[in-house]
Amino acid sequence: MALGLEPLENDVIPAVAPKRRGTLLIVDDEDGPRQSLRVIFKDDYDLLMADDGPAAIELAQKNEIDVAVLDIRMAGMSGIEVLERLKYVNPNIEAVMMTAFETTDTIRQALRLRACDYINKPFDIATIRGAVNQAMQRRRLEGEIHSSAEKVQELLTELQAQRVEEQIAKTRGDIYASIIHDINGPLTVISGFVQVLNQRLNLSSRMELEDLEFIKDRLRIVARQVGNCIEISRRYLSFLRRQSDENAPKISINQMLRDLEQLVRVHPALLENEFVAAPLGEEIGVKINGTDLIQVLLNLAVNAFQCAPLPHRVEISGEVLRAPLDLAKFKDGLNDRLLNVENMNNTAPLVKLWVRDNGPGIPPEVLPKIFHPYFTTKGPRQGTGLGLNIVQRLIKEANGALHVHTQQGEGTTFTIYLPATAPTK
Numbered sequence: 001m002a003l004g005l006e007p008l009e010n011d012v013i014p015a016v017a018p019k020r021r022g023t024l025l026i027v028d029d030e031d032g033p034r035q036s037l038r039v040i041f042k043d044d045y046d047l048l049m050a051d052d053g054p055a056a057i058e059l060a061q062k063n064e065i066d067v068a069v070l071d072i073r074m075a076g077m078s079g080i081e082v083l084e085r086l087k088y089v090n091p092n093i094e095a096v097m098m099t100a101f102e103t104t105d106t107i108r109q110a111l112r113l114r115a116c117d118y119i120n121k122p123f124d125i126a127t128i129r130g131a132v133n134q135a136m137q138r139r140r141l142e143g144e145i146h147s148s149a150e151k152v153q154e155l156l157t158e159l160q161a162q163r164v165e166e167q168i169a170k171t172r173g174d175i176y177a178s179i180i181h182d183i184n185g186p187l188t189v190i191s192g193f194v195q196v197l198n199q200r201l202n203l204s205s206r207m208e209l210e211d212l213e214f215i216k217d218r219l220r221i222v223a224r225q226v227g228n229c230i231e232i233s234r235r236y237l238s239f240l241r242r243q244s245d246e247n248a249p250k251i252s253i254n255q256m257l258r259d260l261e262q263l264v265r266v267h268p269a270l271l272e273n274e275f276v277a278a279p280l281g282e283e284i285g286v287k288i289n290g291t292d293l294i295q296v297l298l299n300l301a302v303n304a305f306q307c308a309p310l311p312h313r314v315e316i317s318g319e320v321l322r323a324p325l326d327l328a329k330f331k332d333g334l335n336d337r338l339l340n341v342e343n344m345n346n347t348a349p350l351v352k353l354w355v356r357d358n359g360p361g362i363p364p365e366v367l368p369k370i371f372h373p374y375f376t377t378k379g380p381r382q383g384t385g386l387g388l389n390i391v392q393r394l395i396k397e398a399n400g401a402l403h404v405h406t407q408q409g410e411g412t413t414f415t416i417y418l419p420a421t422a423p424t425k
């Protein structure tokens, strides 16, 4: 059994073959044709010789073969079978079949297995040369197309990465604006409390126990708000560094609602409006950063207070849903919008929280724009238009969904849906 790379007559194979003049596998169980093919092609290609199917397949497993010349009629494994197996080892191998008295059926079979040519035995030199050279050329072209396609893919991937970088650079400004927007809330509260503390200190010439308790209590709130500022900057900085906060702590909804109520009670946007924050009927948690959820509800509540100049009512409340949302029921329309349905984790139980006002509602021509960054209907010194954009981003990060329903003259309800977790202590 002839197996292996055939040395060129009297020639020493160079230690590292120059890349690459094409490797031709010749498979024939008769020595005569094998030797004539060797003589014909030894100067043009690196040759591998096999005298039966298994030897040919072993060579294909160990070498990168470009073209195989296969005799169809061989003892043991037929040329057709060898072709099939060679294509299995390396689908890129081109094959030229040699036939003696084959039926058109066999030839058709070879072509179906993607042999690229067939020649009759006995062959003349010009014909076999023509067939093998053409197969080599085809193989080379296919290789080039393949590597071009790979290069195009590489370029596309690079371009994609660059686009993401550009997008991040572009949103950097928005992120800084968001930090300022979000920190403004706690800072307002801190400033309010510091004023109250100052007044109290100025009024009393001597510290009573009651004064001390008052000061301690307000300082605790100030400290919590300072903590919130730090959390907000941390959240955005980690976003800039493209880290996701995967270990977002679970928070208790009712605890969060109590904190929120304290914040809203001292918020300058409250004015003369009526405000109700009703706890949920049961203790339950949600998997979202606490500062994020307070931020979401505070932004929604402040919008609700600011939606009308006359005193009106704003309510924050919620409930636990024991079944997933029936998404078919939500239809975007003149009065409704549902965000982040595609990415929400719609697994029961869910926590549903809403912020409802009985203000003027949102006009249908305004509704599609309210989540756009910098969209505001407020005066230039009153609104940045970032509030709702931040809200929808935070809800998306928490795999929740956000629904807004509005009715002109009746009011607006923003509802968020978040996956629930076990209650936290």
Ligand SMILES: Nc1ncnc2c1ncn2[C@@H]1O[C@H](COP(=O)(O)OP(=O)(O)OP(=O)(O)O)[C@@H](O)[C@H]1O
Residues within 6 Å of the ligand: 181, 299, 303, 304, 307, 357, 359, 360, 361, 362, 366, 370, 371, 375, 376, 377, 378, 382, 383, 384, 385, 386, 387, 388, 389, 412
């Ligand atoms: N409850 C609501 N009732 C009526 N309109 C609302 C309500 N909430 C939001 N909107 C409309 O959506 C717009 C965008 O709100 P968003 O919170 O993004 O920005 P903003 O409140 O205008 O500014 P900022 O939040 O920076 O103070 C508002 O200007 C307002 O027109």
Ligand SMILES: [Mg+2]
Residues within 6 Å of the ligand: 299, 302, 303, 383, 386, 387, 388
């Ligand atoms: Mg707002």
